[in-house]
Amino acid sequence: MSQFPxxxxxxxxxxxxxxxxxxxxxxxxRNLLAGRSGISEIELRYVxxxxxxxxxxxxxxxxxxxxNKRGTRAGCxxxxxANEALHDAGLIDFSLYPRNRAGVYIGLTExxxxxTENEIYSLSQFEFNTDFWSHHHNPRTVLNNPAGxxxxxxxxxxxxxxxxxxxxAGNAALIQGAQMLKLGEVDVALAxxxxxxxxxxxxxASFKAEGALAVHDDPAKACRPFDTERNGIVVSEGACVFVxxxxxxxxxRKARIYGxxxxxxxxxxxxxxxxxxxxxxxxxxxxAIDQAGLKPEDIHIINTHATGTKQGDIEECNAIRxxxxxCPNTYINNTKxxxxxxxxxxxxxxxxxxxxxFEDSQVHPTINLDSLxxxxxxxxxxxxxxxxxxxxxxxxxxxxxxxxxxxxxIVKKMTSG
Amino acid sequence: xTIDEIKNVILEIIQDIDDEADLDNLDPTEALRDQLDLxxxxxxxxxxxxxxxxxxxxxxxxxxxxxxxxxxxxxxVPRLKAA
Numbered sequence: 001m002s003q004f005p006x007x008x009x010x011x012x013x014x015x016x017x018x019x020x021x022x023x024x025x026x027x028x029x030r031n032l033l034a035g036r037s038g039i040s041e042i043e044l045r046y047v048x049x050x051x052x053x054x055x056x057x058x059x060x061x062x063x064x065x066x067x068n069k070r071g072t073r074a075g076c077x078x079x080x081x082a083n084e085a086l087h088d089a090g091l092i093d094f095s096l097y098p099r100n101r102a103g104v105y106i107g108l109t110e111x112x113x114x115x116t117e118n119e120i121y122s123l124s125q126f127e128f129n130t131d132f133w134s135h136h137h138n139p140r141t142v143l144n145n146p147a148g149x150x151x152x153x154x155x156x157x158x159x160x161x162x163x164x165x166x167x168x169a170g171n172a173a174l175i176q177g178a179q180m181l182k183l184g185e186v187d188v189a190l191a192x193x194x195x196x197x198x199x200x201x202x203x204x205a206s207f208k209a210e211g212a213l214a215v216h217d218d219p220a221k222a223c224r225p226f227d228t229e230r231n232g233i234v235v236s237e238g239a240c241v242f243v244x245x246x247x248x249x250x251x252x253r254k255a256r257i258y259g260x261x262x263x264x265x266x267x268x269x270x271x272x273x274x275x276x277x278x279x280x281x282x283x284x285x286x287x288a289i290d291q292a293g294l295k296p297e298d299i300h301i302i303n304t305h306a307t308g309t310k311q312g313d314i315e316e317c318n319a320i321r322x323x324x325x326x327c328p329n330t331y332i333n334n335t336k337x338x339x340x341x342x343x344x345x346x347x348x349x350x351x352x353x354x355x356x357x358f359e360d361s362q363v364h365p366t367i368n369l370d371s372l373x374x375x376x377x378x379x380x381x382x383x384x385x386x387x388x389x390x391x392x393x394x395x396x397x398x399x400x401x402x403x404x405x406x407x408x409x410i411v412k413k414m415t416s417g
Numbered sequence: 418x419t420i421d422e423i424k425n426v427i428l429e430i431i432q433d434i435d436d437e438a439d440l441d442n443l444d445p446t447e448a449l450r451d452q453l454d455l456x457x458x459x460x461x462x463x464x465x466x467x468x469x470x471x472x473x474x475x476x477x478x479x480x481x482x483x484x485x486x487x488x489x490x491x492x493x494v495p496r497l498k499a500a
Contacts, residue, residue: 066435066454132469135461 006248010178011414012258013250014089014243015352016081016192020053020236020339024084029356031338032364033386037220038339039234045121046201047208051219053236053340054198063153072115072140073196075149077239078106082150082190089243089255091188094155096253097245103186104147104160105176106241107169107193109343109401111162112141114199146194150241158186166401167305168266169193170240170347171409175264177244187249192241195343199237207233210274212309223341224368225306225313225334226376233307238342240349258355259395259411263292269404276312281319281406285396288408289323297327298394299410301363303350304334305398306376307341316398317376324379331380331387334366347399351409357392358413418497423490430466434459445486467493471500 015025020038022028031038042052059068059076062083068076082104086092094102119137126132139145147160159180165172170193177191197203207213214232216222223234242258250257265287269277289296302320306313324330335350342349357363363382372383380387393413400406418426428440431453438453449455460483464475473496475483482492 064435064454065437069434070458126469131474132465135458135465139458 006251007246008182009247010181010244010261011247011250012242012261012355012411013245013255014085014091015240015258015355016084016086016088017238017240017349017352018055018057018077018081019238019342019349020055023055023057025352025356028353032335032353033362035338035365035367035384037367038236039219039222041219042198044201044204047204050204051214051216051222051234052198053234053238053342055237055239070136071149072145073199073237074108074111074146074194077196077237078146078150078194078241079153081192081239081241082154085190085241085243086154091243097188099155100157101187102156102158103177103180103189104150104156104158105163105173105180105189105191106147106150107163107165107171107173107344107347108143108146109166109169109195109197110203111143111145113202114196115140117200117202150190165344165407166403166405167341167343167346168399168401168405168407169344170349171264171397171399171407172266174242174261174348174409175266175407177242178261178264181244181246189244190241191244192239192348193345194239195237195345197235197237197343203235207235214308221368223308223337225304225308225337225366226317226373226381227369228371228373230308230310230313230373232309234336234340236340236342238339238345238349240345240352242348242352257414259358260414261409262412263288263290263294263410264408265291266405266407269406271404274402276315276400277404278315278319278322280404281316281398281400282323284406284408285319285323285398288396288410292410292412294394294410296324297329299324299327299330299396300389300392301354301357301395302330302332303354303395303397304332305400306334307336313373314375316400317378320378327379331363331382331389332378333363333382335364337367337369347397347407347409350399351395351397351411354395354397355411357395361389361392363387363389363392418500420490420494423493423497424486426470427463427486427489430463431455433466434462443486448484449486450484471497473497
């Protein structure tokens, strides 16, 4: 039984997504359980061929080709998943919640990088004469762009903005949406994350310069968290938006409830630009577990953040081991091994991929784990094949990012309590 | 460039902005904005494309000349004579 009244309890009632291996939750879940990778090889300006996750979805399902051309790739992804989420929730007509009571909160690792790189490349064709700099640059690169494109498409007149939270941004936006609902600022929240990062050579080149860009002859095997042969991150594009409502309203309209956002926490390492820090991750997980009124042994699935970097994976494993000491019913997986690192969308996409476990009681596997790094040993790590459990009632979702940002979200299966 | 060539360039640029635009039934004497799904940013796209292709600068004060297909052509004929 939750300690909060129903109007302060926040539930997920709709999911829209675009991942490198699916454009809807059913296919996504099927592919995750099958360990079907969405990673392929792309060729990018200046950096050449790299493994990456590219989304394939019906780009003109909810807006015209002209509008996609006007906007950004992030906006295109966002409009698709926001519409899908509202349709899924049965709220697309805004009859229950008017458009001025809806809020759009989108987590981004970065924004404007792709557009700026493209503009500079275009300008180079004109000897860097800024008379040829595009009038589209400003509206495409303002940080609220993806969230704003969603509001323009849906006619939503409530608040919209982006949450900059590095690779913790998806979770951070989800938390923001829940907080705005609890405060009564909005009555329905579209909260999630978007990544268009595969369009930026700079992101790949920077990871390479840090020694953190994955390389493998087979792109589908490039992302290999916890494996001794892991050598870095596979960058993916992606998007996922959740429809969030207060529990009382969701129950009143007999909505399908994917789960309750039972606990969440964010904190800061306050020590390094790029290196993660396990002890602070432990604290963050503990804070979220406390807020949910749970104990570590109550968690059934931990979706790890691990990206396939040497130190990042070890830090998170240390953090998990220190907190989940005697938890025989806690199983651990990693979604990035299958879809790559969807940056600002990672937290929410990975959470979405695990939510169907409340129905099918399966834990999707971590793939590409052929030789476990002893430093990454974890009890109940689900490897290469899905694990069938008796029941799954709680999911803890880790999402961490550069400059020391940590986020943890716990979702509980909705029961009558 | 001839009048027809200029007209085709304008239509080609509009088509590039919106490849679903119905250009077959366009009245050349009526405002483009009233007949097509074009807004101020689209007109800036037309201005930019002409700048890129023919290095012509169209000052903001002259933008009203781009209102209809015919007025576009009339405005551009002397400026693209040598193009």
